Each structure stands twice: as structure tokens, then as C-alpha cells.
Amino acid sequence: MAVLIGAACGSGWLARGTPLDPNFTETIHTNAGAHVTGIAWAPDGSNRLFVSRQSGEIIIIKDRSTLPTPFATVSPVFTNMECGLLGIRYDPNFMVNGYVYTFVTVSSNEQQIIRYTAVGDMGTNKTVLIAGLPTRGQNHNGGAIGVGPDGKLYWGIGDNGIRTGVGTNLTSLGSKIGRANLDGSVPADNPFVDGPGGNNDYIWARGFRNPFTFTFQPDTGRLWVNSVGEVYEQIFLVRAGDNAGWDDPENTQSASFITPKIKYLSHAGETRYIEGGTGAVRTGNVATFTTTFAHGFRQGEKLTIAGVGDPSFNGMFYVASPPTPATFKVAQNGADATNGGGSATTQDQGGAVTGGCFYDSTGVPAGYRGNLFYGDFMSGKLMRATLGPTNEVLSVDFFATGGVWHVDMAVGPDGALYCANYFDGKVYRLAYNFTQQQLVATPTVVRMVEGGTTALTVRLATAPAQNVQVNVAATSGDSDIAVAAGSTLTFTPGNWQAPQVVHLHAAFDGDSIGDIATLTVSASGLASETISVHALDVFPVPFSVGPVTRQSPGAAIHVGLTGNPGKTYVLEGNTNFLPPWAALSTNKLVGRSTNIVDFDSTNLPLRLYRARQLD
Ligand SMILES: [Ca+2]
Ligand SMILES: [Ca+2]
Ligand SMILES: [Ca+2]
Numbered sequence: 001m002a003v004l005i006g007a008a009c010g011s012g013w014l015a016r017g018t019p020l021d022p023n024f025t026e027t028i029h030t031n032a033g034a035h036v037t038g039i040a041w042a043p044d045g046s047n048r049l050f051v052s053r054q055s056g057e058i059i060i061i062k063d064r065s066t067l068p069t070p071f072a073t074v075s076p077v078f079t080n081m082e083c084g085l086l087g088i089r090y091d092p093n094f095m096v097n098g099y100v101y102t103f104v105t106v107s108s109n110e111q112q113i114i115r116y117t118a119v120g121d122m123g124t125n126k127t128v129l130i131a132g133l134p135t136r137g138q139n140h141n142g143g144a145i146g147v148g149p150d151g152k153l154y155w156g157i158g159d160n161g162i163r164t165g166v167g168t169n170l171t172s173l174g175s176k177i178g179r180a181n182l183d184g185s186v187p188a189d190n191p192f193v194d195g196p197g198g199n200n201d202y203i204w205a206r207g208f209r210n211p212f213t214f215t216f217q218p219d220t221g222r223l224w225v226n227s228v229g230e231v232y233e234q235i236f237l238v239r240a241g242d243n244a245g246w247d248d249p250e251n252t253q254s255a256s257f258i259t260p261k262i263k264y265l266s267h268a269g270e271t272r273y274i275e276g277g278t279g280a281v282r283t284g285n286v287a288t289f290t291t292t293f294a295h296g297f298r299q300g301e302k303l304t305i306a307g308v309g310d311p312s313f314n315g316m317f318y319v320a321s322p323p324t325p326a327t328f329k330v331a332q333n334g335a336d337a338t339n340g341g342g343s344a345t346t347q348d349q350g351g352a353v354t355g356g357c358f359y360d361s362t363g364v365p366a367g368y369r370g371n372l373f374y375g376d377f378m379s380g381k382l383m384r385a386t387l388g389p390t391n392e393v394l395s396v397d398f399f400a401t402g403g404v405w406h407v408d409m410a411v412g413p414d415g416a417l418y419c420a421n422y423f424d425g426k427v428y429r430l431a432y433n434f435t436q437q438q439l440v441a442t443p444t445v446v447r448m449v450e451g452g453t454t455a456l457t458v459r460l461a462t463a464p465a466q467n468v469q470v471n472v473a474a475t476s477g478d479s480d481i482a483v484a485a486g487s488t489l490t491f492t493p494g495n496w497q498a499p500q501v502v503h504l505h506a507a508f509d510g511d512s513i514g515d516i517a518t519l520t521v522s523a524s525g526l527a528s529e530t531i532s533v534h535a536l537d538v539f540p541v542p543f544s545v546g547p548v549t550r551q552s553p554g555a556a557i558h559v560g561l562t563g564n565p566g567k568t569y570v571l572e573g574n575t576n577f578l579p580p581w582a583a584l585s586t587n588k589l590v591g592r593s594t595n596i597v598d599f600d601s602t603n604l605p606l607r608l609y610r611a612r613q614l615d
Helices: none
Strands: 024-031 036-041 048-053 057-062 085-090 099-107 110-119 122-133 145-147 153-157 176-180 203-206 213-216 223-227 232-238 262-265 271-273 280-283 286-290 302-306 315-318 327-331 337-339 343-346 353-358 372-376 382-387 393-401 406-411 417-421 426-432 439-442 445-449 453-460 468-477 481-485 488-491 500-506 515-523 529-536 544-550 557-562 568-574 582-588 593-598 608-613
Touching: 036 406, 036 417, 048 085, 057 085, 085 145, 099 145, 110 153, 122 153, 122 176, 145 213, 153 213, 213 353, 223 353, 232 353, 232 372, 302 327, 302 393, 315 327, 315 393, 353 417, 372 406, 439 515, 439 529, 445 453, 445 500, 453 468, 453 488, 468 481, 468 529, 481 515, 488 500, 500 529, 544 608, 557 568, 582 593
Parallel strands: 036 085, 353 406, 445 529
Antiparallel strands: 024 426, 036 048, 048 057, 085 099, 099 110, 110 122, 145 153, 153 176, 176 203, 213 223, 223 232, 232 262, 271 343, 280 286, 280 337, 286 327, 302 315, 302 343, 353 372, 372 382, 382 393, 406 417, 417 426, 439 453, 453 500, 468 488, 468 515, 481 500, 515 529, 544 557, 557 593, 568 582, 568 608
């Protein structure tokens, strides 16, 4: 039984292991302290790595060092077994609103989604967005959290170790992926919304034993969920309303369930036997194998074929197309032949799938871009999956082996891949060793919101002989998206490695569709790179004043102001309707609304308010 973050002994002295592609170099980036549960690079170009620890601390790593004061220490936090601060991710408008979302076990019977607001390096204004999420204070708590391309908050919760919420259950958030608006409210388009009916309206997808991590695919925006398994570790590509089948048997889900895109048997390779006689048939460089019983292999799975009587069938191959229950095909050069016997064996990847991400940077050769990487907590191995145009898995290989306690992974602003170990808190950097100059831009798919600002980063791959000027410009698409800063960057032989920041702004446009634009990153004599930018639509609303509240006589009055993000409103006050109106506060709205304290109102018996839009 795969146990995630169990009570196993620490093996902190062990090295992470070695990337199998010798073109990658691994170094220790930093030590983030014991019991790291998540890592996330601030999407503002600040080069800050936020690290969540199970103990409740969120720390910031900058220039490879831990800042002396934690960003925040979540309290209360409940840290028994697999409980604690389990996940951390950012708002797509983080540069403007500073919102950081966390998934936290707060007691032996409750988990919460908690938001902090970053003010510089400090987390302020702790806000519980969603309370009452299920746990029994032991295992299978889930912990995945993130904001989707639809600007909604998603999280994953497991079966709490006692089959909570499994099967067709729609009342519990156990064994579920949940989805909420960013303020914690229920989106009206969630698939099982029934209002006062018995369904839990947050449910977005179900049937997950322990979704400890998930990741949104940058270009498609699709959600890939890593579900830690009992017999099989499974990675699902999930849509609204899907059921991944738990607690039915894993990897043999019936037709009403989704099946994993990637799976592996916990703690071992798995052997299936090939029929004798005609179990191996090669025609036109495609070999078709028939197994003695259902094999359960998935497209793209890597197999070791051994012992076939005709040895030309033997070797390591990827399942080349969607298999049938007892046959599979692989690409295999060779003369047409028929034979049989032998076996096909899968890879031993580990026993608890964790911490994946897509390689979303130009800081790797094209063959790596857009690949899905994931790790395994028990084996410490990192895996790399390549995907075809319809998200069919083409190959799954080991990327690094020999590590321990892998827990989370992220692409950094320098285009390198970072991964963290749970027990010792070491964060490793795996970087491609370029031998030729090129532009390294990260990410290649930018998700932001209308009226918002975000950042990407650019650096050079190798030391230049002389200064290199890099230009970043919006070259096609919606003109509402523009480079706000960093359109011209200069790299020198001394600073070529340091990521430089490009700020993007998406104008608030008042229509009801999102913006899509392409940026081109270019430099004389070098291949250009393109960045795709998506700004989520923010639909305009009329602006209004209210509610107006006063806690007690003589206290300052609080005034709500609702309007459109990116627009500036001045709140004015008066005591008698007669001119002049005094300007009390000028606000450029970040979200839909803000709350203004009228400190001049104490002891005023009557106060009138109005707002005007300035732009
Ligand atoms: Ca309901
Ligand atoms: Ca719009
Ligand atoms: Ca537009």
C-alpha cells in the first residue's frame, strides 16, 4: 500500500540522484528545511521560490538562501501523519493582488483552503476561503491546489484512508477534485451543483484515492491529476464531471470511468507473458504482441520484451497505440516475422506518484518542451512523459534515478527544473547544458487576467562574447495585451545567466471574451522564441457603493466599493448633499471590490457617500 508522507525514517544524507540525459547537470539549489511539501516560483520575476513545509511554515528562498522571517506560519495546523500544510500556489494576478493559496489540515477533522496576501516578503491578511474539508487526521488527505485557466481554484482530497466519498458519492469532498471561485464561493457551472440539494456543490471530479498533487497543462489548460494508489499509481487527464473509479480496482476501471493516461504498479515492474506460436507478429516495422491474459498496459508505456524465440522481437519499446486488453503494438524495425513466447515487463517507477509539472520554458531543447514530468515519493525517481498532439502518451522514461522522497517539482525563472525532497528539504536544480547560444524564455504560456499584470523572464543560454540586446514585443493577437516593461533587455558577458523580467499588462476591455496574443522574443543572429499569452476575461459590472457599516457609535465607517478591475474610482463623502464633496479615497480596483475605512467619519451623525469612475 503506497503511503504518502508516512512515518518512514528520513534518509536525508542521500543524494538526489543523477539525470540520465548527460546534457543535464544537477546541483543543490538550497536546503529548505525538513518536511517540504510544495515549491512554487513567484510568477512576478522576483526570483523568489516559495516553499511550504508540513509544519505550517511558508518560507521564501531568494538567491539560494532562506529569508530569515517566514512568509507566513499557518496556525492552527495539524501535522499528524500525512496532515499539515500540503500545497501552495499563486493567483494568476499575483503581481497585483499578492494572493497565495494554501491547502492546510487545521485539525484532526478539518482541512481548509487559506489565502494569504503577499506584501513584499510577508504574508498578511490570512483568509479562510473554504472550511470544513474532510480529513480524519491521518492519511490520504490530498493536498493538491492550483488555479485553473478558467480562473477558478481547484484542490484535491483523498479518501482519508477510510473510503470517504468513494464511488458515486456526491455528498462528500473526500476522493474528489473540488472547484471554487477565487473568493471561495461555488461556481454556478460546477458539474453537480444542485443548490439546496444533497450534492456538495464544490465537486468537480471524483474517484481519486489520494490526489496529493496535480498540474495544469500550460497550452491546453487541461488538468492532470496524480493519484497515489493502492496497487497502481495513476495519472489522469481529467474533465469536469469525470469519475476516476476509486475504490473500484485501479487501472481496470469499467467503461463508466476514466482510465489513467499513465500508470505504474506500486513498487515493482509487472510482467505479462506473450502467447507462444503466433504471439509476436511483425509486419511493416510494427510488432503486435498477444499476451496470455489482459496486460493493462497504457499507450506510451515502456516495456522490456524478453525471451521471444526470435530474438529480433526483444528489446525495450513503447506501446505505440491504444492497446486492446490482450494485444499491444510497438514500433520495431525488422523483417516481417511471426514467433511467440517470452514476456513484456513494465518499469519499476516507485510506489507513490507525486509532484509533476510540464516543462514550460525554452530553456530545454524542443524535444523536452511541453513534456510532463512527475516524480515518485518512495523511489525518488523522476519520470518524463512525451505527449502527442491529442495528448496521447508517446513515451514514458526515467529522467533521474537514485533520489529519495521526491515531493514537488517546478520550472524556475531561469528555465531549469527544480525538484524538492520531503525529508531533507533539499531543492535540486536540473539544468540543460547548452553548447550553443539561444534565448531562454519562461514560461512559454502565460496565464493572466484582464486588467492585470504578470511577468515572464528571459536570459541567455550561454555566455556571449559581447553584449546581446533582446527585444520582447507583442507581435500578433489582441492588442489589449502589451509589454509594460522590459521590452528591451541587455545581456552582458557578466550577467547573461541572470533572468531579466518582462512585465505584461492586459488592458481591461469591457467585452466578454478573453484576450490571446503572441509575444516574440528576439535578438540579432539568434532564433526567435514565441510566448503565448492568455488573459482571462473579466466581465464588466456597473460600479456601486455599499454596504456602509459602522461597528459601533463613534467608530469609523466602512464603505464597500464594487466596480471593475483595473478601473480607478474616487470615493467621496459629504454630510449634507450640498457641494463640495470631499475626496476620501482614490482606488484602482484589483479585484471586483474593495473596502474603504472613512477615518473622518468618527462621531459624524450623518455621512453620505458617492463614487465616481476616473478612467
Ligand atoms: Ca448542494
Ligand atoms: Ca474581455
Ligand atoms: Ca480584448
